[in-house]
Amino acid sequence: RHAFWETQPVGQFRDIGDTSFPEGPIEPPTPLSAVKQEPYNLPALYEWITCDMDTEEMCTEVYILLMNNYVEDDENMFRFNYSKEFLQWALRPPGYFKSWHIGVRVKSSKKLVAFITGVPARIRVHGDIVSMAEVNFLCVHKKLRSKRLAPVLIKEVTRRIHLENIWQAAYTAGIVIPTPIATCQYWHRSLNPKKLIDVGFSRLGARMTMSRTIKLYKLPDSTITPGFRKMELRDVPAVTRLIRGYLSRFVVAPDFDENDVEHWILPTQNVVDSYVVESPEVHEITDFCSFYTLPSTILGNPNYKTLKAAYSYYTVATKTPLIQLMNDALIVARREEYDVFNALDVMENESFLKELKFGPGDGKLHYYLYNYRLRHPMKPSELGLVLL
Ligand code: MYA
Ligand code: JJ1
Structure with a gap:
């Protein structure tokens, strides 16, 4: 059912209601030296970039990708149109990491075709304050959908977050995947x-x-x-x-x-x-x-x-x-x-x-x-x- 999400340390549907699991991290952190040092492989035509959201040019490229390819309602009548100023605000909070602003370009044309971001946040869960990443703006160009690019983007942002010694994340989506907390x-x-x-x-x-x-x-x-x-x-x-x-x-x-x-x-x-x-x-x-x-x-x-x-x-x-x-x-x-x-x-x-x-x-x-x-x-x- 969820070939990718079943491999990830997230609550699984089959475990819902099982109270034998303790609350807290699903897997422990690994030593930073054990985190994969090189980026995940992309299909040969594409390359990773780190997006410098300080520059007007990069902001414009991201803005245009999202304007044309980001979230729509279920009848495709409306599409979110985050402004450039909004993206700069959302992506550069205190302590942000530029390495967590990740793009994918077509090697030949340099066209930006995919994006994913994280920003750091301290989130309290019951009594525990946990260092997390908030992951947002996952986007794959409409012409590249259903090619399993999203799991590669998610794994790459995860790797770069792990390199900063952070092991938890919070995110929202309009779709149901394993497993909503709310x-x-x-x-x-x-x-x-x-x-x-x-x-x-x-x-x-x-x-x-x-x-x-x-x-x-x-x-x-x-x-x-x-x-x-x-x-x-x-x-x-x-x-x-x-x-x-x-x-x-x-x-x-x-x-x-x-x-x-x-x-x-x-x-x-x-x-x-x-x-x-x-x-x-x-x-x-x-x-x-x-x-x-x-x-x-x-x-x-x-x-x-x-x-x-x-x-x-x-x-x-x-x-x-x-x-x-x-x-x-x-x-x-x-x-x-x-x-x-x-x-x-x-x-x-x-x-x-x-x-x-x-x-x-x-x-x-x-x-x-x-x-x-x-x-x-x-x-x-x-x-x-x-x-x-
Ligand atoms: S939510 C907003 C997401 N963006 C959009 O909806 C924009 C329009 N849509 C698109 O751009 C594409 O359809 C996207 C999927 C890119 C969404 N969250 O490549 P695929 C899974 C998580 O063939 P595509 C936001 O930004 C799907 O279940 N997973 O699919 C928060 C399937 O896996 P599985 C998603 O349609 C993002 C696989 O991807 C989502 O071409 C949080 C299919 O891949 C989704 N929204 O591309 C990300 N949509 O087979 C997770 C699809 O297992 C962060 N999928 O069902 C996790 C924490 C990471 C950091 C951890 C640090 C420690
Ligand atoms: O905006 C949304 N729905 C609207 C428009 C519906 C158009 C047809 N599908 C809606 N309108 C009714 C308003 C009405 C006003 C008078 C009182 C009664 C109600 O319902 C919806 C939310 O409801 N938005 C979306 O579907 C956009 C995607 C939401 C998922 C977002 C995922 C976010 C990713 C996070 O990073």
């Missing part, structure tokens, strides 16, 4: 319902007219929470305290320090947006919310080229009601001309989705760990991790 549901909140309906992202509900639908999703022009403002560099210590406290409740969550928060949460134009609530009385940061920007190309629509989507990222409410905080996030996203606000049912998100008029999408997102076994699969609400 399966999450995508939810969508229309901000620009007319466009969403025109492009086939959503449908007019039963007994609904366009004007009733527009009214249903209408939002106020200004946010409601007093002291709600964009996050600034000076907020990093307070936001770090809030997020660390909050994420400690979940079974699997990142272990963010101030450097991580500065990179991952502090606003970056057109990439990630964050807002804090500064209590007007005592100038204390009591809450924050964040979302990242990931447009999708609309495939084959004569009138519209892209769908501008915001994705709920990390949110912590200690004083403001979570529903009110997220409603303010919707208000700023609408004001900044996002068409839709997306969220997964992770963390406490279920508590606001229905009330704020999100509806379930047709997509699921499965979460995975490499070389780490969990005794029980998790509910989405036990997951404190959002991958990009």
Whole structure:
């Protein structure tokens, strides 16, 4: 069934429910000297490259490969269109390794035809903080599909991660492989319902007219929470305290320090947006919310080229009601001309989705760990991790 995944140190379907396995690493680390020193073999026409994401040229090549070949919905109507600025942000967090940004070129033409990346992260699983790689942006050009190139890419990124003495990884996918630690549901909140309906992202509900639908999703022009403002560099210590406290409740969550928060949460134009609530009385940061920007190309629509989507990222409410905080996030996203606000049912998100008029999408997102076994699969609400 899974000729490749059955050979890998991941939970196997046949072992589900078997409580005789201990939680933790599936295989122990090997000495670094025992890690294969040369890259895996590629078919003869192709060659490995390490992508220097500092250069505009390399970023552009990766951007174009992904723009034309990355993830689509099940009816091939939309394709993720990560921006260059987003890729630079996602791939260069504190302590990143250039060697984990891996491309495959055609030797003769130098055309980039495949890609895979890792970035380092500390992830807590129950009480243990584990050094991991987050693996993302696995992509094989449409013309080279089903030739078993993906397993070679995965083995090569694994080898390069092992060379940095890291033995675990976290990743997500829209498909089911051995074996999800959690399966999450995508939810969508229309901000620009007319466009969403025109492009086939959503449908007019039963007994609904366009004007009733527009009214249903209408939002106020200004946010409601007093002291709600964009996050600034000076907020990093307070936001770090809030997020660390909050994420400690979940079974699997990142272990963010101030450097991580500065990179991952502090606003970056057109990439990630964050807002804090500064209590007007005592100038204390009591809450924050964040979302990242990931447009999708609309495939084959004569009138519209892209769908501008915001994705709920990390949110912590200690004083403001979570529903009110997220409603303010919707208000700023609408004001900044996002068409839709997306969220997964992770963390406490279920508590606001229905009330704020999100509806379930047709997509699921499965979460995975490499070389780490969990005794029980998790509910989405036990997951404190959002991958990009
Ligand atoms: S998820 C996003 C993945 N990208 C896309 O969906 C973009 C569009 N699709 C493509 O580019 C291709 O279809 C891809 C597969 C490249 C996905 N995760 O080469 P093949 C297995 C893991 O003939 P292709 C993301 O980026 C498949 O089950 N495995 O197939 C996170 C089969 O194995 P098996 C996948 O369609 C990535 C084999 O590959 C995925 O031409 C995390 C078939 O290979 C998938 N998304 O190419 C990667 N899709 O026979 C794992 C297919 O066993 C990281 N396959 O079923 C693991 C941790 C590594 C680091 C460890 C460090 C310690
Ligand atoms: O965006 C998604 N689905 C949309 C569009 C569906 C188009 C036809 N297939 C959707 N729209 C309904 C919205 C509606 C708004 C009003 C309220 C009710 C709902 O459902 C889906 C997620 O739902 N996205 C995808 O399928 C994209 C791929 C998801 C897997 C991602 C893998 C990520 C890789 C990680 O590295």
